Amino acid sequence: MPLATNVEWAFRKWGEEEFSALNPLTARYIGKGYLLKKDLALLIINVELSQGGEYFCRDKDSKIVHSMYFLEIVERLPVNVIIPEAAVDQSQFAPTVFDDLDTVVELQWSTWSACNRCQLGERRRYGYCRLKV
Known part of the structure; x- marks a missing residue:
């Protein structure tokens, strides 16, 4: 399925005003922390604190938002694993x-x-x- 050309994912870090589009060509690079699939599914991987913020999928022309997600990253907490x-x-x-x-x-x-x-x-x-x- 080809990547839709009139739809884009955008991201804004917490506390910032500007949104930036997630480029589908560079988004496939895992080192960036996210993967934008051909069906426009956004996978956030190798999560870091800097990736916390607002993610949304919108129409490039009308700017109508189709999906919006708020991602808050919490630093690792100490965990004790206990088996029954x-x-x-x-x-x-x-x-x-x-x-x-x-x-x-x-x-x-x-x-x-x-x-x-x-x-x-x-x-x-x-x-x-x-x-x-």
Whole structure:
């Protein structure tokens, strides 16, 4: 399928005013961090903080926006991988009370993610340390 000539993807970094078109000829270069396919699907790969911003697909002539995406990149967070056999008893994470500071430290768990594939897959959840003052 040939690349449509009247449609383009554009990008604007957070905090900037100007949008720049993603060139379909250079967009295929993986080192740029994105890949623009012939069907105009935009794949963002090798994600870096500098790629955070607004991405949108628009008509070059009318400037009508067909699709818009906001991408926020969060720096890597430390992750502990725990397999079920090594999982610790959750009751050991009881809230800790610091009376002299009038503060409670507790662990709050996110809900489990959906399974990432059929058969043997992976589900994730995250524990967040919360301070109650």
